[in-house]
Amino acid sequence: MSVHSEIKKITTETLRKMKFDKEKITMLTAYDFTTAKMVDAGGVDSILIGDSAANVMAGHETTLPITLDQMIYHTQCVVRGVERALVVADLPFGTYQSNPEKALESAVRMMKEGGAHAVKIEGGKEIEDSIRKIVNAGIPVCGHLGLTPQSIYQFGTYKVRAKEDAEAEKLISDCKLLEELGCFAVVLEKIPAALAKKASESISIPTIGIGAGPDCDGQVLVYHDMVGMNQGFSPKFLRRYLDLYSEITGAVSQYVKDVKSADFPNDKESY
Ligand code: KIV
Numbered sequence: 001m002s003v004h005s006e007i008k009k010i011t012t013e014t015l016r017k018m019k020f021d022k023e024k025i026t027m028l029t030a031y032d033f034t035t036a037k038m039v040d041a042g043g044v045d046s047i048l049i050g051d052s053a054a055n056v057m058a059g060h061e062t063t064l065p066i067t068l069d070q071m072i073y074h075t076q077c078v079v080r081g082v083e084r085a086l087v088v089a090d091l092p093f094g095t096y097q098s099n100p101e102k103a104l105e106s107a108v109r110m111m112k113e114g115g116a117h118a119v120k121i122e123g124g125k126e127i128e129d130s131i132r133k134i135v136n137a138g139i140p141v142c143g144h145l146g147l148t149p150q151s152i153y154q155f156g157t158y159k160v161r162a163k164e165d166a167e168a169e170k171l172i173s174d175c176k177l178l179e180e181l182g183c184f185a186v187v188l189e190k191i192p193a194a195l196a197k198k199a200s201e202s203i204s205i206p207t208i209g210i211g212a213g214p215d216c217d218g219q220v221l222v223y224h225d226m227v228g229m230n231q232g233f234s235p236k237f238l239r240r241y242l243d244l245y246s247e248i249t250g251a252v253s254q255y256v257k258d259v260k261s262a263d264f265p266n267d268k269e270s271y
Contacts, residue, residue, distance in 0.1 A: 007083050010085055012117075012185070015086065015184065016206065018218075019204070019205070019206040019217045025046065025185075025218025026043075026044045026045045026046070027088075027220035028223045031074040031077070031078065032077045032081075033081040035078075037081035040083055043084075045086065046086040046087075047078060047082060047085045048090070049074050049088070051090040051093070052222050053066055053074050056222065056224040063150055064094075064153075071089060071090060071091070071114070072113050072114040076113070079116070088118045088120050091106050091121050096121050097123070097127060097130070099129075100129040100134075107119045107141075108137065117140065119139060119142070120141070120144055121134075121144065122143075122144040123143075123144070123148060123174075124145055124177055124178065125174060131178070132182075135183070145175065146171065147191070148189065149189075160211070162192065162195055171199060175199045175203050176202060176203060178203075179203045179204065185207070185208055185218075186205065186208070187207075187210065189209075189211060189212065191211075192213070193212065193213025195212075196209055196212035196213050196216050200215055211236075221239075225238050226239065226240060227241060228241070228245055228246075229248070231245045
């Protein structure tokens with residue numbers, strides 16, 4: 001008899017079926033082993049090693065500076081902590097846009113060295129050839145449309161995207177293209193709820209929203225935002241489930257007091 005516990009792993013097929021069954025999909029980011037273990041134990045369906053690691057882990061203003069080697073390192077750490085969730089890793093800026101061969105090389109490194117189960121890349125029609133090349137190699141691809149942070153210098157702002165008809169129409173046609181190309185899901189970031197609903201109804205692969213309203217097939221948040229570690233970031237779409245910034249700074253300041261006053265360590269805490 002096997003000594004391994006029977007954990008049913010989530011696959012891209014599971015997510016497809018969840019959309020079909022109208023069961024909402026949950027996704028959160030993680031960038032390290034310990035967090036990934038907790039997020040997986042909490043029952044999330046998918047863990048995203050987002051290039052938001054550039055912001056929350058490294059303190060950069062945008063997601064652009066993070067490298068493929070750094071994303072691979074974060075992915076390796078997360079994979080070691082996950083038993084159940086589908087692990088999706090972002091390909092960072094500059095590693096897939098220039099040509100399909102480079103895109104495939106980056107995706108292969110992320111799967112082989114990082115141990116990801118799938119990759120996520122930003123954009124639609126413009127990166128069609130890269131998506132096709134990666135999918136044809138047997139690597140599951142999650143698309144990302146709407147506010148795509150790797151294009152922030154082109155957008156000039158983090159405001160809601162696709163409020164105008166032309167951008168909204170392009171988003172719907174990009175969603176259909178991503179489905180045709182074989183993507184298994186698409187993240188929709190910061191777009192009007194009505195447009196996200198229309199997008200979700202127009203394709204059979206799941207949409208996973210962030211700031212895209214309640215009618216997406218699933219939701220994703222950045223872990224550090226939802227547990228309240230990132231005090232300065234309060235967009236309308238964010239729901240905070242904890243106030244860890246206050247909890248942690250409070251605990252640290254109590255530790256400082258205890259050491260300074262020689263209260264810690266006491267006899268029971270000494271050998
Ligand atoms: O990098 C990231 O964390 C993301 C999510 C916000 C979807 O792409």
